[in-house]
Amino acid sequence: MPDDLLIRDRNERLAAEALVVDVGGYEGPLDVLLTLSRTQKVDLRRISMVELADQYLCFVDLAKELRIELAADYLVMAAWLAFLKSRLLLPPDPTEDGPSGEELAAHLAYQLERLEAMRNAAAKLMARDRLGRDFLARGQTEDVTMKRRIVYDASLVELLRAYAGVKTREDFQPLHYQRDAIYTMEQALERMKGLIGAVLDWSDLEEYLPEAWRLDPKKRRSALASTFAASLEMVKAGTVDMRQAETFGRIELRARA
Amino acid sequence: MSTETLFEAPPMAEQERMVEAILFASSEPLDTRALTARLPHGCDVAQALALLQKRYAGRGVHLLRSGDDWAFRTAADLSFLMQKEVVETRKLSRAAIETLAIVAYHQPVTRAEIEEIRGVSVSRGTVDLLMELDWIRLGRRRQTPGRPVTFTTTPGFLAHFGLETPRDLPDLKELRAAGLLDNRPPPGTSVEREVDDDHDQDDMFE
Amino acid sequence: MSTETLFEAPPMAEQERMVEAILFASSEPLDTRALTARLPHGCDVAQALALLQKRYAGRGVHLLRSGDDWAFRTAADLSFLMQKEVVETRKLSRAAIETLAIVAYHQPVTRAEIEEIRGVSVSRGTVDLLMELDWIRLGRRRQTPGRPVTFTTTPGFLAHFGLETPRDLPDLKELRAAGLLDNRPPPGTSVEREVDDDHDQDDMFE
Numbered sequence: 086m087p088d089d090l091l092i093r094d095r096n097e098r099l100a101a102e103a104l105v106v107d108v109g110g111y112e113g114p115l116d117v118l119l120t121l122s123r124t125q126k127v128d129l130r131r132i133s134m135v136e137l138a139d140q141y142l143c144f145v146d147l148a149k150e151l152r153i154e155l156a157a158d159y160l161v162m163a164a165w166l167a168f169l170k171s172r173l174l175l176p177p178d179p180t181e182d183g184p185s186g187e188e189l190a191a192h193l194a195y196q197l198e199r200l201e202a203m204r205n206a207a208a209k210l211m212a213r214d215r216l217g218r219d220f221l222a223r224g225q226t227e228d229v230t231m232k233r234r235i236v237y238d239a240s241l242v243e244l245l246r247a248y249a250g251v252k253t254r255e256d257f258q259p260l261h262y263q264r265d266a267i268y269t270m271e272q273a274l275e276r277m278k279g280l281i282g283a284v285l286d287w288s289d290l291e292e293y294l295p296e297a298w299r300l301d302p303k304k305r306r307s308a309l310a311s312t313f314a315a316s317l318e319m320v321k322a323g324t325v326d327m328r329q330a331e332t333f334g335r336i337e338l339r340a341r342a
Numbered sequence: 343m344s345t346e347t348l349f350e351a352p353p354m355a356e357q358e359r360m361v362e363a364i365l366f367a368s369s370e371p372l373d374t375r376a377l378t379a380r381l382p383h384g385c386d387v388a389q390a391l392a393l394l395q396k397r398y399a400g401r402g403v404h405l406l407r408s409g410d411d412w413a414f415r416t417a418a419d420l421s422f423l424m425q426k427e428v429v430e431t432r433k434l435s436r437a438a439i440e441t442l443a444i445v446a447y448h449q450p451v452t453r454a455e456i457e458e459i460r461g462v463s464v465s466r467g468t469v470d471l472l473m474e475l476d477w478i479r480l481g482r483r484r485q486t487p488g489r490p491v492t493f494t495t496t497p498g499f500l501a502h503f504g505l506e507t508p509r510d511l512p513d514l515k516e517l518r519a520a521g522l523l524d525n526r527p528p529p530g531t532s533v534e535r536e537v538d539d540d541h542d543q544d545d546m547f548e
Numbered sequence: 549m550s551t552e553t554l555f556e557a558p559p560m561a562e563q564e565r566m567v568e569a570i571l572f573a574s575s576e577p578l579d580t581r582a583l584t585a586r587l588p589h590g591c592d593v594a595q596a597l598a599l600l601q602k603r604y605a606g607r608g609v610h611l612l613r614s615g616d617d618w619a620f621r622t623a624a625d626l627s628f629l630m631q632k633e634v635v636e637t638r639k640l641s642r643a644a645i646e647t648l649a650i651v652a653y654h655q656p657v658t659r660a661e662i663e664e665i666r667g668v669s670v671s672r673g674t675v676d677l678l679m680e681l682d683w684i685r686l687g688r689r690r691q692t693p694g695r696p697v698t699f700t701t702t703p704g705f706l707a708h709f710g711l712e713t714p715r716d717l718p719d720l721k722e723l724r725a726a727g728l729l730d731n732r733p734p735p736g737t738s739v740e741r742e743v744d745d746d747h748d749q750d751d752m753f754e
Contacts, residue, residue, distance in 0.1 A: 358608070359606075359607060359608035359623065359626065360608060360626060360629055361608070362607060362608030362609055363608035363609060363622040363623060363626045363629060363630070364608075364629055364630070366608065366609045366620065366622055367622050367630055380629055381629070400565075401565060401568060402564070402565035402566060402567070402568030402569035402570075402572065403568055403569055403572045414572065416569045416572065416573055417565065417569060420565065420566060420569040423566055423569055423570055423586055423587075424569075424570075424573060426586070
């Protein structure tokens with residue numbers, strides 16, 4: 086019995102020693118546990134958790150002796166395994182809540198089994214025939230050339246609307262400049278009042294048209310009409326005399342003395 | 343015997359497969375020497391190529407030889423599949439459609455006249471686009487100082503807009519009746535001018 | 549009648565040639581939708597693909613399907629001839645390989661779940677590398693507190709490893725049967741999440 090224990094202890098130390106030497110090569114405590122579990126040479130579901138816990142604790146102790154820095158999670162795992170081991174060995178305490186030692190151990194076994202399964206799957210995946218290594222894509226590709234053709238479209242309605250738009254813009258303008266061609270009677274009256282006082286002889290009505298309104302026929306027509314109307318107004322007021330010798334003859338006026 | 347067997351060439355069908363795979367994956371055409379170097383000893387590349395070329399005859403992909411170089415290429419009659427034509431329909435810009443409308447109603451019309459009517463200058467690009475679309479073209483030169491070129495519409499313009507002659511374009515009165523004059527002229531604007539326009543237009547088409 | 553004739557699909561033999569030409573020209577896999585878009589109206593892409601796959605069976609070049617994507621690839625048994633063409637891919641770290649496998653078998657899977665399975669934290673670089681290789685991508689968020697993102701594999705992953713669907717992953721059935729793809733929570737934690745996870749996973753592989 087003690088011999089047996091001794092041998093086991095020695096095996097554990099050897100296994101642990103191998104791990105400690107290459108601790109940087111391990112991907113965390115679970116990885117180390119998976120490696121250690123293989124020394125038990127049993128199905129992961131039948132693994133002795135107490136033994137695994139001992140192996141791991143031995144590994145941590147050895148690392149300490151050799152003054153190898155272990156990351157915090159290795160120590161957390163050590164503490165947890167020590168706790169698990171005590172739970173597994175001591176009779177269950179009815180006052181304590183939470184999962185039993187067996188449940189915890191079963192889950193750890195499951196985790197190890199799952200990690201190992203994933204590793205095997207990964208290896209099989211990577212061993213598959215792979216694109217770019219075992220089977221190749223077309224080397225000389227002919228890419229689709231994109232030809233962009235732009236079609237301009239316009240309907241007759243748009244064309245007509247555009248023309249209507251241009252024409253309508255024009256239509257807004259006359260409102261202002263058409264007024265320029267109108268010489269109002271007020272303007273004519275104002276002008277006549279200033280001029281007539283000095284003219285005592287008969288003179289032609291047309292001579293009273295403002296300079297700027299004589300040439301353009303439209304403007305001349307407006308100015309003539311207004312000046313004539315203004316003259317009639319002044320006759321009515323008694324300030325001016327007016328005469329016309331014949332039909333369509335010259336219209337003359339003079340200031341009433 | 344045993345050493346000979348070691349170097350025995352694979353069956354021709356296998357050689358053909360090999361040449362097929364190598365040419366497929368190669369990023370450039372390969373000559374028979376390069377192919378021979380890639381194949382197991384004793385292969386008859388020329389025969390494999392001949393068989394392969396026959397196999398692909400009439401397929402969507404052909405084995406083509408140029409000089410001593412061999413490569414797979416898409417069959418020439420299917421090259422249209424390698425081009426994707428994207429047709430993009432665009433609306434004419436406001437400047438373009440207005441310019442086109444003015445040419446249509448006032449032809450033959452000079453650039454200066456278009457600018458006077460639109461109230462803004464006409465860019466070269468606008469005129470070029472309309473010419474490119476074959477909707478307007480150069481007419482005869484105006485017999486006035488500087489002999490400016492005039493623009494007229496084309497048969498293509500008539501065809502696109504479904505007109506028989508430019509005279510089919512409705513006049514302003516008809517446009518208004520059709521509700522196309524969105525911007526109603528302010529009340530009080532005389533109808534006289536409109537008549538004037540009609541008159542002008544007649545001149546243009548005479 | 550005349551318009552119908554205009555849109556009549558080409559004969560199947562011709563459709564097969566067309567699909568052949570298009571797939572041959574492309575280095576990237578194309579799905580049936582992309583193929584349909586490139587072919588004349590009324591083509592039966594699925595049938596053309598089936599015929600083509602049969603035609604190339606046993607050739608030096610095969611028509612491979614992965615997911616809904618189709619591509620011509622050299623036959624894997626001729627890989628020894630291809631060494632010249634092979635661009636040596638970066639050696640993947642063990643962490644990257646395992647992470648990829650976990651995503652492939654457990655998808656959609658959160659980062660926390662990957663870490664639980666591997667027993668170590670997953671570095672940002674590992675995930676980035678796998679995303680860069682276009683082998684994994686972000687899936688939809690898990691409807692659990694914190695709404696963590698999940699990872700799934702891509703069509704590129706299937707194409708690279710020559711898988712038609714994620715169901716073709718090696719040993720998938722055996723692993724499922726052994727319960728090794730369950731997301732079994734540590735004892736003492738709520739079971740709620742498990743139900744959700746199983747549901748998601750079923751979606752992925754169904």
